Amino acid sequence: MKRFLTATALCGTLSGAAAAQTYEITVWSGGSGEADSYRWEAIEMAADILEREAAIRGKELSITVDYKFDFGGWAEFKQAVTLAAEAGEAPEIVVTSHLDIAPWAQAGYIVPVEDYLDLDAWPLSDVYPNLMEIASVGGVQWGVPQDSESRPFFFWRDHMRAIGYSDAEIDALPEAVQKGEYTLKNVLQDAGRAVEMGLVEKGMGFYPRVSNGPDYAQFYQSFGGEMYDAATGKLVLDRAAMTEFYQFFVDAVEAGITSRTHIGTDWNEWYADVANGRAAMWHGGTWHYGRYQREGNEDFFGTIAFTLIPAGGNEGGRANTITHPLVYLITDQGDDDVQNIAAQLVEIATEPRINSLHAIQSSHLAVSKSQSSVPLYAQNPWANAATSVLLPYANSQPNHPDFGAYAEAMWSGLESAWTGTQTPENAVAELEAELTAVLGDNLIVR
Amino acid sequence: MRQDRIGFLFITPAVFAVVVFYLVPVLMTAVIAFTDMSTATGIRGGDYVLTESSLRKLDDASLPADTVAQLAEGGFVVDADGLAGIEAQFGAALTTRIATALLDEKFDNRREIERALNDLRAPELRITRDRKAAAALFQRSVLNTRHDTPESLRAALSVADIPLADHDQIVQAAYTGWSWTTRNFELLVSLPSTLRYALNTLMYVSVTLVVFNIGLGLFLAISTFYLPERTSATFRAIWFMPRILPPVLYVLMWKWMMLDSGFIASVLAPLGVARINWMMETEVHAWVAVILINGVVGASFGMIIFASAIKAIPQTMLMAAEVDGASRWQQVRFIILPQMRWPILFVTAYQTLSLLASFEYILLSTGGGPGSATEVWAMAAFRTALNNYGGNLQYGMGATFALVLVLIGTALSLIYLRFFNFQALLSKPRIER
Numbered sequence: 001m002k003r004f005l006t007a008t009a010l011c012g013t014l015s016g017a018a019a020a021q022t023y024e025i026t027v028w029s030g031g032s033g034e035a036d037s038y039r040w041e042a043i044e045m046a047a048d049i050l051e052r053e054a055a056i057r058g059k060e061l062s063i064t065v066d067y068k069f070d071f072g073g074w075a076e077f078k079q080a081v082t083l084a085a086e087a088g089e090a091p092e093i094v095v096t097s098h099l100d101i102a103p104w105a106q107a108g109y110i111v112p113v114e115d116y117l118d119l120d121a122w123p124l125s126d127v128y129p130n131l132m133e134i135a136s137v138g139g140v141q142w143g144v145p146q147d148s149e150s151r152p153f154f155f156w157r158d159h160m161r162a163i164g165y166s167d168a169e170i171d172a173l174p175e176a177v178q179k180g181e182y183t184l185k186n187v188l189q190d191a192g193r194a195v196e197m198g199l200v201e202k203g204m205g206f207y208p209r210v211s212n213g214p215d216y217a218q219f220y221q222s223f224g225g226e227m228y229d230a231a232t233g234k235l236v237l238d239r240a241a242m243t244e245f246y247q248f249f250v251d252a253v254e255a256g257i258t259s260r261t262h263i264g265t266d267w268n269e270w271y272a273d274v275a276n277g278r279a280a281m282w283h284g285g286t287w288h289y290g291r292y293q294r295e296g297n298e299d300f301f302g303t304i305a306f307t308l309i310p311a312g313g314n315e316g317g318r319a320n321t322i323t324h325p326l327v328y329l330i331t332d333q334g335d336d337d338v339q340n341i342a343a344q345l346v347e348i349a350t351e352p353r354i355n356s357l358h359a360i361q362s363s364h365l366a367v368s369k370s371q372s373s374v375p376l377y378a379q380n381p382w383a384n385a386a387t388s389v390l391l392p393y394a395n396s397q398p399n400h401p402d403f404g405a406y407a408e409a410m411w412s413g414l415e416s417a418w419t420g421t422q423t424p425e426n427a428v429a430e431l432e433a434e435l436t437a438v439l440g441d442n443l444i445v446r
Numbered sequence: 447m448r449q450d451r452i453g454f455l456f457i458t459p460a461v462f463a464v465v466v467f468y469l470v471p472v473l474m475t476a477v478i479a480f481t482d483m484s485t486a487t488g489i490r491g492g493d494y495v496l497t498e499s500s501l502r503k504l505d506d507a508s509l510p511a512d513t514v515a516q517l518a519e520g521g522f523v524v525d526a527d528g529l530a531g532i533e534a535q536f537g538a539a540l541t542t543r544i545a546t547a548l549l550d551e552k553f554d555n556r557r558e559i560e561r562a563l564n565d566l567r568a569p570e571l572r573i574t575r576d577r578k579a580a581a582a583l584f585q586r587s588v589l590n591t592r593h594d595t596p597e598s599l600r601a602a603l604s605v606a607d608i609p610l611a612d613h614d615q616i617v618q619a620a621y622t623g624w625s626w627t628t629r630n631f632e633l634l635v636s637l638p639s640t641l642r643y644a645l646n647t648l649m650y651v652s653v654t655l656v657v658f659n660i661g662l663g664l665f666l667a668i669s670t671f672y673l674p675e676r677t678s679a680t681f682r683a684i685w686f687m688p689r690i691l692p693p694v695l696y697v698l699m700w701k702w703m704m705l706d707s708g709f710i711a712s713v714l715a716p717l718g719v720a721r722i723n724w725m726m727e728t729e730v731h732a733w734v735a736v737i738l739i740n741g742v743v744g745a746s747f748g749m750i751i752f753a754s755a756i757k758a759i760p761q762t763m764l765m766a767a768e769v770d771g772a773s774r775w776q777q778v779r780f781i782i783l784p785q786m787r788w789p790i791l792f793v794t795a796y797q798t799l800s801l802l803a804s805f806e807y808i809l810l811s812t813g814g815g816p817g818s819a820t821e822v823w824a825m826a827a828f829r830t831a832l833n834n835y836g837g838n839l840q841y842g843m844g845a846t847f848a849l850v851l852v853l854i855g856t857a858l859s860l861i862y863l864r865f866f867n868f869q870a871l872l873s874k875p876r877i878e879r
Contacts, residue, residue: 078485102486103485116575261816263813403836415816421817
């Protein structure tokens with residue numbers, strides 16, 4: 001709490017003849033736990049390196065790094081950052097969702113990293129271009145990707161075997177899904193069989209995420225839905241894809257493979273269930289790898305198969321996965337010198353070796369190409385496999401100031417269809433009315 | 447006269463509290479409700495910056511295509527002005543070097559000119575920050591530069607030779623802050639979800655209030671009144687417990703009772719009843735849960751108020767009734783209830799307002815589900831203004847929701863005062879007239 005209140009501005013003091021520059025840099029990290037400690041420890045390491053480099057150049061530089069990550073939840077974190085920014089007391093560096101870039105850039109809370117960093121120079125030139133793109137809005141590079149991830153579909157191998165798949169067929173699933181040969185229609189069938197055969201309890205054939213999140217937009221994409229039209233910069237509502245996406249969950253409920261009251265299930269219970277084979281199929285994130293081990297699953301690769309989110313099985317549908325990278329942002333605090341130092345720290349923290357510490361410790365994926373040459377990363381079976389199977393196909397949610405409203409409305413439509421309070425058609429009609437009214441010209445309805 | 451002044455002195459703290467904790471927030475809510483304030487617009491007001499998206503808006507809004515193109519282009523030009531800047535900042539050597547290699551060259555964006563400058567391998571530009579400063583001197587595009595004031599943007603537009611007639615429209619599109627609008631109220635009327643929130647709130651407040659806060663509260667107060675003192679005190683203490691439990695724990699106990707792995711499901715399972723989530727299975731389940739969870743807490747408030755009010759009824763009246771052979775029901779109907787008008791008014795008014803504004807038990811239990819079936823008005827206000835996955839909080843729209851709640855609350859209070867004939871309660875006793 002004290003950290004929260006500490007003034008975070010710099011003190012550029014001149015002492016004696018030698019100019020010793022002192023900086024206090026604070027890092028606030030959203031959606032983070034102890035396992036994500038390298039989100040701020042990387043900045044601490046970067047400060048150490050920057051000080052040493054300055055010393056070699058004959059300058060005295062002293063950087064103190066302070067951090068805070070226990071905000072309660074994303075909502076509290078975002079409120080804390082925006083209110084602090086309004087009060088002129090924001091931390092110098094923020095680690096947050098890339099979705100915050102659009103609103104925070106408009107509000108003037110953050111400054112573009114491209115004002116301080118050479119994007120053509122190492123290590124930023126080595127960062128995956130699609131991730132750099134995700135950290136930019138309107139052609140301006142606002143942030144630097146801090147980590148990446150992707151949201152795969154999981155199968156419990158034993159149950160797949162029991163319903164008649166050979167080991168070779170299970171191993172071939174990633175390819176079959178990617179080619180669109182294994183679709184969500186197969187998911188309904190196979191999960192149905194797992195429930196019928198009593199391999200899993202009713203409602204646990206397909207066991208989705210328990211709350212709103214980027215994951216659900218994947219199923220909209222599975223049916224060919226697009227969220228954003230790059231040419232016009234507008235959000236897109238594809239009625240047919242949205243209806244089929246809602247219908248899929250209604251079908252899953254009717255088939256008894258997903259529970260009507262699934263939303264709101266306790267996360268801890270959910271993790272314990274999926275990590276121990278109590279569900280036949282589910283979807284999650286690459287960071288689940290570490291969590292499943294903590295839940296007692298000691299043989300991830302022997303028990304679980306993973307693929308992209310399968311295509312819907314309709315025309316225009318496609319297998320996909322969404323990546324929701326966190327980004328380092330520099331806030332508009334203090335003077336230009338402070339922002340420059342903060343940007344330098346972020347740049348150093350992005351170096352492959354340092355970023356790999358975070359990637360492996362927190363089961364996330366790399367942000368730059370050469371991380372696959374860093375032994376710690378290269379030798380990790382999960383990072384290796386997930387990077388090649390998932391990352392090349394990953395897209396992100398659009399950085400659009402209205403995307404929050406879009407995502408909330410999409411979720412509440414899904415909720416009402418899923419729980420049976422509305423038919424998918426009515427839910428989509430209401431969603432369309434809602435979005436048309438709220439977004440107006442910023443929405444294209446197809 | 448003097449007594450009056452002392453009177454004012456006494457109510458000063460209360461007036462202060464009302465102003466600071468009620469009037470000011472309500473006024474601020476009212477003001478914000480007429481804005482499109484959000485995370486993106488910021489709270490303090492905005493700056494002026496032309497971005498790709500404001501260009502698109504201008505294009506849609508029929509700004510002359512030539513002007514739009516002119517704004518979009520520009521980029522970076524190595525011209526005499528820029529070179530003069532270089533000379534002043536970096537010296538003649540670099541100026542010559544840049545002039546020789548790049549004079550009159552145009553670059554679409556900053557990255558390209560920075561690359562070109564980097565390729566010069568000039569010692570003055572070895573450090574990234576210096577290279578960026580040099581590149582900035584050649585910027586002729588007005589895009590993506592933040593201006594504090596409209597004048598500053600207008601000046602930049604003039605320098606870029608943008609026709610003066612278009613400046614107003616451009617400045618308006620470039621504004622990043624909030625503006626006054628009545629659109630929130632129009633949205634409130636037109637959105638299908640608003641009606642649902644209103645009906646949900648009506649259902650939630652009226653049923654909880656009538657059945658539990660007043661009905662059960664009265665029942666408990668009257669029934670414990672006829673019990674021996676010690677028994678009734680114990681009984682009331684038990685009913686009071688939910689109120690002193692932290693809401694999170696209290697709701698957690700309800701969840702343990704109602705979830706598909708919970709108490710009710712486990713007790714009914716041996717009887718052949720399928721295990722269901724008794725809290726969320728259907729809308730009816732959710733409503734019963736929401737009303738019970740709130741009602742059990744709410745009833746204790748009425749119980750305490752009513753119980754003490756009954757105690758204030760002169761015992762002699764009840765004794766006389768007893769002597770006259772009145773039954774218990776007749777005592778309640780003709781002696782107790784008529785004297786409870788004031789406490790009932792108070793509890794009704796107070797609980798209506800607190801139910802209107804409260805949603806914590808709903809948020810913790812059903813979360814407004816299934817499918818927003820139990821989402822109430824106050825919760826919608828909270829979600830809109832303070833809780834949004836995408837991070838762009840709609841302060842203006844949320845304030846509009848809240849303002850409507852304040853207006854309804856105030857109107858209801860006035861109606862209650864009228865209905866219960868508050869005037870008569872406060873008038874001087876007849877003997878003093």
